[in-house]
Amino acid sequence: MAFDAPAGRITPDELLARKRGEPIACLTAYTYPIARLLDPHVDLLLVGDSVAMVLHGHANTLGATMDMMIAHGQAVMRGSARACVVVDMPAGSYEDTVENAVACAKRIMRETGCDAVKLEGGVAIAAQIAAIVAAGIPVMGHIGLLPQSVEKEGGYKIKGRSEANAEALYADARAVEAAGAFSVVIEGTVEPVAAEITRRIAIPTIGIGASAACDGQILVIDDAIGLTVDRVPKFVKEYAFLRDTVSKAAADYARDVRSRAFPGPEHLFSLNKDKA
């Protein structure tokens, strides 16, 4: 079964060709309206398993399920027409066997119509990446800090600080590249190591907390627009402050309702029309 790139979208191959070219702008998206708003501006939308934390309130990304990723993947596909859409494979869907990895990747592609899947890990899951690519499915890798390993690692730890860890990351990057991935996310990794990986491999590196040395950047959308209500990572630049906007709108709305300043049915449609 071939998984043809949806017509009109930026393809994984086009992103691969951007290595050392124009930096690749990526954001996560989980819903239809956010996909509609971001699609004209960015190259790639990632339906990240961070959705489990950002939208569902789980403590970490281990709360993501296949059904969750597929439902959000479908919403983002409905809301976008231009960007390359990548859907994360949730923890438990690919690590154990190559067969399960391929079956889960095929299910995500079939049920969402997205352009590619993303998996966390390097050398340890290179066989899974190679098998998914061999099944005709483009793969984005993810190395460095791996959020799905948070329990195994006992927290979120910056990578590349020791010589031994830097060497392990170079091996991971090469393994992901050799397995046929079209790009690789580098998360939470010190700049000299992210820069060296970017220099050594021929596929684009997409940094998150890994410096401007990478071939592109990805941020979690709620962090970027100032909507994150818990902890915002230190490296994030907030481009808007929607926490304050939403909170003020809710307070203004509640005040209007309590003073009975809300319209009747005769205004139902004119209200929106007047604003258009």
Ligand code: KIV
């Ligand atoms: O799930 C996610 O949002 C991600 C990004 C942090 C790259 O994997």
